[in-house]
Amino acid sequence: MNTPASIIPALRVAETDDIDLVADIVAEAFEDLDVIRFLVPQQTRRWSVSRAWYRLYIAHAIGGAGQVVVTEDHSAAAVWFDRTRPFTEPDQYSEQLVKLAGDALPRFRHLDAQMDAHHPTDPHWHLLFLAVRPPRQNHGLGARLLAHTHARLDADGIPAYLEATSPQNQRLYHRHGYTDMTPPTIEITDSIPLYRMWRPAGTD
Template identity: 45%
Template sequence: MTLTNNPVVRPATETDAGPLIAVLAEAFHEGPLADWLIPDPTDRRTVYYRYFRDALHHGLKHGQVHTTADQTAVAIWYPRLEPTPTDTRERLEALERIAGPYAPKFVLLEEMLDAFHPDEPHHYLAYLAVDPTRQNRGIGAALLAHHHRRLDDLGLPAYLEASNMRNRRLYLRLGYTAGPTIALPTEGPVIWRMWRGTPTSGGRTPFPHTRPRRRSL
């Protein structure tokens, strides 16, 4: 990995939307989850742009979005200090507009992720993306370290889902532990649930016990 010297991390704003949506769509375009959600790469590019446009604007409005000075990376965090209800009817309608015929798998994915989301107060890393031409330079790790320092000051853990082994190894190196996996049905890929606990005298707090919640979009 070629390290980039101390990339400048800053809060993202609406003026960053165009470049950051493109980074998200390109960074997530390849991989087992993408292949499962939308097998056709051309359709995937169109749907992913709409999906990540929605995700970025939602993050700017309801979460905390960080980027770099050159807009080549983005992290979308959500404080989850208590269980967050979802307007299932509104989300279903949004996914049908965004994904069209591919909406059922997006609904299934979001339903599965929500069902296994920990209830313990934490910050949730919904998305971390780096421009594919700038990957393996430590930019993603720098974005994470920026927010991890704040979480340690607040005494809060972090939670995320990794959709491939490469990302899982990165998160393990950065202090996360792996919890029980999620196996998506209909020959879907495995999702690795990851937890970065709060510091203790013996290390960090372990992955919390999670009781699956039943929800239907």
């Protein structure tokens, strides 16, 4: 679907039939992120390996662990997890990760361990992926997706947490009520940080 850049499409909650669609959106949006290049250095494998990994989490969120919101034009999606209750991994996550990652497995395990070690313990919703296909970036879709879920979280008095992947994204989230945490970063490598950010309810 092609949508003019000036039009913000409607949103809907993704369902099981949307799992592959959302995996495609995230894979396209994230292919050039530094952290994804770290996980899968081989460009020829990056799309397929990372997409399979995203798909595990997307299916888990849609299956009841959280919520996935997608634009009607299939250009953007937000993948949230409900961390107001005990966290669960995707079904058979360890086994599935071994199958999909191949020789990248130690890097995926390193990322998982670092993110788990730095995850806040207070009840919240976790924005794991906010993805916009490159042709539609910088047209307000990410902001629209954030506002959609923030409104519900605010009504319920629930804070939100995320790991921004760059200073540019960090600035976007600052504009939507997120603040830097202590410690402010997760050092995936010496040159690849993730930025820990927290949004109290009602701060947009």
